[in-house]
Amino acid sequence: MTHVVSCEGIWKSYERHRAVGLKSLLVGAETPRSDTRFAREWALSEVSLRVPRGQAYGVIGPNGSGKTTLLSILLGTVRADRGRLSLDGRVGSLLELGAGFHGDLSGRENVFLYGSILGMRVAEIRRRFDAIAEFSELDSAIEQPLRTYSAGMKARLGFSIIIRSQADILLIDEVLAVGDTRFQAKCRLALREFRARGGTLIIVSHDMKELAEVCDEGLCLDLGRVVDAGPIAGVIARYGERMEGARSRA
Amino acid sequence: MLERSPRQLAEFLYLLARQELKARYRGRFLGYLWAVGHTFALAFVYWIAFKLIMQLDAPNYSVYLVTGMFPWAWMTVASIRAARSYVANAPLVREMGVAHGILPLSNVVAEMLHFILALPLIIAWVVLAGGHDPSIAWLWQIPVMLALQVAFVYPIALACALANVYIRDIEPMLGVAFSLLFFATPMVYPLSIVPEPLHHWFELSPFHALMDSWRTVFIAGTLDLAHATYAAAISVVTGALAWALYRALSPRVGETV
Numbered sequence: 079m080t081h082v083v084s085c086e087g088i089w090k091s092y093e094r095h096r097a098v099g100l101k102s103l104l105v106g107a108e109t110p111r112s113d114t115r116f117a118r119e120w121a122l123s124e125v126s127l128r129v130p131r132g133q134a135y136g137v138i139g140p141n142g143s144g145k146t147t148l149l150s151i152l153l154g155t156v157r158a159d160r161g162r163l164s165l166d167g168r169v170g171s172l173l174e175l176g177a178g179f180h181g182d183l184s185g186r187e188n189v190f191l192y193g194s195i196l197g198m199r200v201a202e203i204r205r206r207f208d209a210i211a212e213f214s215e216l217d218s219a220i221e222q223p224l225r226t227y228s229a230g231m232k233a234r235l236g237f238s239i240i241i242r243s244q245a246d247i248l249l250i251d252e253v254l255a256v257g258d259t260r261f262q263a264k265c266r267l268a269l270r271e272f273r274a275r276g277g278t279l280i281i282v283s284h285d286m287k288e289l290a291e292v293c294d295e296g297l298c299l300d301l302g303r304v305v306d307a308g309p310i311a312g313v314i315a316r317y318g319e320r321m322e323g324a325r326s327r328a
Numbered sequence: 329m330l331e332r333s334p335r336q337l338a339e340f341l342y343l344l345a346r347q348e349l350k351a352r353y354r355g356r357f358l359g360y361l362w363a364v365g366h367t368f369a370l371a372f373v374y375w376i377a378f379k380l381i382m383q384l385d386a387p388n389y390s391v392y393l394v395t396g397m398f399p400w401a402w403m404t405v406a407s408i409r410a411a412r413s414y415v416a417n418a419p420l421v422r423e424m425g426v427a428h429g430i431l432p433l434s435n436v437v438a439e440m441l442h443f444i445l446a447l448p449l450i451i452a453w454v455v456l457a458g459g460h461d462p463s464i465a466w467l468w469q470i471p472v473m474l475a476l477q478v479a480f481v482y483p484i485a486l487a488c489a490l491a492n493v494y495i496r497d498i499e500p501m502l503g504v505a506f507s508l509l510f511f512a513t514p515m516v517y518p519l520s521i522v523p524e525p526l527h528h529w530f531e532l533s534p535f536h537a538l539m540d541s542w543r544t545v546f547i548a549g550t551l552d553l554a555h556a557t558y559a560a561a562i563s564v565v566t567g568a569l570a571w572a573l574y575r576a577l578s579p580r581v582g583e584t585v
Binding site: 092150153155156157171173174178180182183187190191194195196198199200 | 335339344348350351421422423580582583
């Protein structure tokens with residue numbers, strides 16, 4: 079089986095690279111070192127995963143467990159301190175709602191800007207524009223400035239762009255939850271078609287029902303470590319038990 | 329990984345620069361007039377202060393001011409906006425990965441487009457208020473100067489953008505730094521009124537070399553080769569330094585910003 083996405087032994091620390099101000103340069107910055115959930119030394123430690131072509135892979139875990147960091151490393155925007163990484167194909171990503179969008183530009187102009195951020199040529203975006211607009215169902219609102227959009231409308235636009243781009247691998251972080259039920263169903267259908275064409279999907283979500291429906295396999299992160307991996311149903315079930323256990327301890 | 333060809337990057341640069349200008353003009357012709365009018369108004373203020381009140385001995389002073397202040401505004405506005413570009417577009421930087429050096433370049437290009445849009449008014453001022461003849465040589469001199477200025481300003485803009493990610497105080501300091509530099513450069517006064525023994529210090533300034541090249545092009549219709557070459561040589565050096573800085577810092581920019 080060919081793996082289009084694989085990473086092995088990824089380590090990542092944010093500790094050493096923090097923005098400084100004049101004050102901390104003069105007074106000296108205090109460096110908090112603790113192993114709590116949100117301020118530990120290693121954001122990710124020894125994370126490995128392999129995703130074969132056409133598979134949908136879910137990433138779950140509590141807040142601050144390193145899910146978004148993992149996606150950013152796969153996307154290449156955050157560099158791992160250690161580990162090997164390989165992605166085979168064009169990557170499309172929807173990591174932050176409204177990332178790469180500009181409020182003063184219309185929806186149409188933002189399609190071009192975002193497509194360009196994803197690495198598409200203008201001619202290509204122009205060719206796909208109608209399909210993108212149609213999928214988004216934004217109708218004439220696509221000519222309105224983006225600042226007039228609701229979160230749901232932005233999510234529609236963002237998702238429409240990446241699903242109608244030429245990406246072979248899609249990285250999606252928690253953005254589908256803002257769409258309405260009907261649009262979510264439409265997205266799930268589109269993602270199924272995407273996979274049927276040989277597309278590979280990595281998705282971060284807290285919506286276990288959605289993950290169970292969309293994904294085949296997955297992993298669970300906690301404190302930056304892979305605590306569980308395998309077929310998604312089992313991972314979700316054990317994650318539920320773990321959360322339950324944490325609650326009864328607390 | 330994202331694949332980016334030079335053509336794709338050029339298109340991306342164009343979209344970013346257009347977005348920048350659009351946001352600045354807010355899509356209105358009046359927005360363009362405001363943006364151009366600002367520099368003219370500033371020149372008018374200096375004209376009142378130095379010519380009318382302080383009786384500065386400088387022939388054709390208003391043309392001297394206008395032909396210097398537009399390229400100066402290009403440099404400072406582009407650098408200050410570039411300093412903000414990473415921090416203000418943090419989600420974009422996080423999402424686009426390695427090619428983010430294009431962001432400050434888009435600020436420089438946007439300000440260049442703004443300068444080009446202002447050119448008819450600058451030329452009208454030179455011809456009508458200054459009484460200089462339009463020169464056919466401008467057709468090659470101005471493009472050469474545009475390229476030189478991009479090469480000169482981009483390293484500054486890139487360095488400001490990168491530095492501001494790590495030291496957030498860079499951006500507010502830039503305004504003060506550029507004001508100091510503005511008065512340390514013969515911009516509102518001609519070099520001729522500076523005491524003779526200090527002249528060689530002023531001649532060392534690459535900012536003076538660049539701005540004076542612009543003025544000579546507009547006023548005399550000649551390209552000052554000594555000044556232009558000096559500014560170009562400095563651009564090569566600062567370009568190499570900025571590139572080294574970019575190579576060193578860019579992998580961490582996405583997560584730090």
